[in-house]
Amino acid sequence: MAPARSEAAPHDTSNNVHPTIPPPAGPHPSYIQVAKPYVFERTVHECIAATGVDQLREDNIRLQGVTWIDNFRKALHLPVRTFNTAAIYYHKFRLVHPESEYNYLDAAAAALFIACKIEDTLKKSRDILCSAYNLKLPPAEHLSADDPLFESHSRGIIGLERLMLESSGFDFRNRHPQKPLIKLIKHFNFDKNSKTSRVAYGMSLDLYRTFAPLKQTSATMAFACLELAGRLLNDRHERVESGRL
Incomplete structure (x- = not known):
């Protein structure tokens, strides 16, 4: 195996060598992140600023996503506790991931999917997508959850599940006022x-x-x-x- 060649440091016109900028330091190997059940108002504002979305658009997306969750949990006859948990996961996910990385409706569907698992009101991702699709159509045009139309979208929701759990710090403690x-x-x-x-x-x-x-x-x-x-x-x-x- 040939030895790796080190790249020469960049030079300027005066033949002065610029020092190589070290990569940003990551967390210490012994660092352990613990799930936080509560956050401060300042933390919420800092997370929103870090995602780069303006406040008005943030409000619109947040309200539309939670409204979507509420509408379809009613269509699926899910209890209030499932709505509570889904909204919590939706909020935590959006505070960590910029809007450009996902569609807010996919995030809302993934949050409802996770909440159904946590609250033992199990629904498949296809069932959630099918319910959302059928609510827009007359009964004669309704599709079943096994229709191939929902295949790719269902996989996308399952892919978001891991990211959403990571955003919450794998915190499964739920509170219902x-x-x-x-x-x-x-x-x-x-x-x-x-x-x-x-x-x-x-x-x-x-x-x-x-x-x-x-x-x-x-x-x-x-x-x-x-x-x-x-x-x-x-x-x-x-x-x-x-x-x-």
């Missing part, structure tokens, strides 16, 4: 069918259209939804607003 919210409604003697309770529950779902679930605990979000619903509907509760149980 709806459970503590229902407990708080009972604890503070709100009627579960009252307008305040229903508005608070709707807010707990709308929170997942924002980055709030990445930054706050389930109890904090549940209290915030119940307090805000009471303020909006003039059904205020002193103990709720003071945070006293």
Whole structure:
């Protein structure tokens, strides 16, 4: 085997040798990255700035992706917990990967696919794609999940699955504010069918259209939804607003 030849350092017109720029240093071999259950607001802004997308477009893509997830989890009759988990993975993925690397609808489908696995509401990637396709067509033109039309797209979603898990730090801890919210409604003697309770529950779902679930605990979000619903509907509760149980 011939010895490798070292390349000569670049010269300028005055025959001065420029030093070779070393490659950027990577992490130490002993470095271990631990999954973070919560992130700071500053971290979110830094990640968005690093991806190079402007704030208005970021808002549009985030809302469209979560709306897609919500629409098709309803079409597939999936529970709220699957929607929560899918939205979390969608947000974490987009904070790490620039928009140019993927289509946001593919990312939303991959997030829903992963959430179905984690929450034991198993659906194949073909089932998700088939449901999304059939919702746009009249019943007479519906296709089955085994149609070859979904083959390549299904493989693309499976390919995004690994990247999405890496973006989350392989963190499978899931939080659902709806459970503590229902407990708080009972604890503070709100009627579960009252307008305040229903508005608070709707807010707990709308929170997942924002980055709030990445930054706050389930109890904090549940209290915030119940307090805000009471303020909006003039059904205020002193103990709720003071945070006293």
